[in-house]
């Protein structure tokens with residue numbers, strides 16, 4: 550809808566210029582002068598701006614309190630983005646197994662990063678027998694590079710596909726880890742396996758005493774391949790995005806001990822044994838990955854409280870807004886940048902209040918564009934360098950279903 554509004558605005562500008570009796574502008578002049586047209590006239594609210602270019606399959610973004618933006622690349626590097634460039638040589642080069650979707654995935658900075666310099670990564674590797682496994686490793690920042698690695702959680706089944714991989718610290722100071730089913734659906738229902746789970750561990754890798762299952766890092770189970778974690782700014786409750794089988798990609802509200810259905814059901818099956826998704830993609834495909842609740846002032850006020858997540862195969866940013874006071878139903882949903890930037894892997898909120906996201910067009914499944922992969926940010930249209938207007942793409946094909954289905 551908004552894309553149409555922009556075109557109308559440009560056409561109007563051209564017409565007015567022609568009628569005013571001034572020299573008729575050449576097409577290129579029209580294009581150049583059209584960019585700063587007061588955007589409210591066209592209904593455009595936000596734009597995407599390029600933050601960094603030429604990354605290779607970036608997977609996770611994390612801002613340090615000192616302003617450094619850390620990014621993992623799936624092949625095994627951690628880079629620091631400074632002044633619009635991903636710095637070389639890389640901040641860290643980690644030996645990982647890179648078959649299929651596997652490799653260096655999640656990254657989280659310690660809540661006390663300023664004092665202890667700890668950062669945590671999730672990656673796939675081949676064990677001595679050649680089997681693919683995943684683990685969480687803590688590194689320490691020395692100001693220029695990562696040193697002093699220490700494995701804090703191991704034994705997470707890996708596979709060519711479905712390795713999960715998101716790491717985030719919750720408001721409770723615990724480290725949450727998403728794991729896929731490692732291409733073996735039954736493991737998601739096996740509480741003795743770490744596959745198909747969302748885990749909750751202490752910073753040193755030990756298991757919190759208030760976890761739902763005794764002496765276990767398992768926090769929730771029955772997951773196929775969750776890749777996004779975010780906590781609602783008002784309730785502090787956890788939400789996760791998850792790749793569904795064919796369609797039925799999910800947004801789940803995660804509770805301790807919850808069973809989210811895989812491989813028996815997906816979406817909102819209404820089966821009392823399992824928890825239904827808060828929202829799912831129906832027959833459409835999002836292939837959802839990194840997620841963030843928007844909780845700042847820099848973007849227009851309607852953005853506050855939106856859960857924004859990257860869609861890989863869906864090639865857009867999707868958002869859902871949940872209904873107060875318990876946030877178990879979808880109130881509104883939409884999407885941005887449909888097919889504009891390609892596959893999108895991660896979304897985080899920066900300390901400047903803008904939303905940052907990373908493309909994943911070099912992951913073997915995309916159509917790379919010039920300068921890929923990119924890190925971009927969403928800024929208000931009058932807030933900086935306008936590069937791409939955000940056209941809304943919230944048509945029926947991308948509608949989030951599940952509104953009205955209770956979450957137990």
Ligand SMILES: [Ca+2]
Pocket residue numbers: 771799809810811814815816824826
């Ligand atoms: Ca499910």
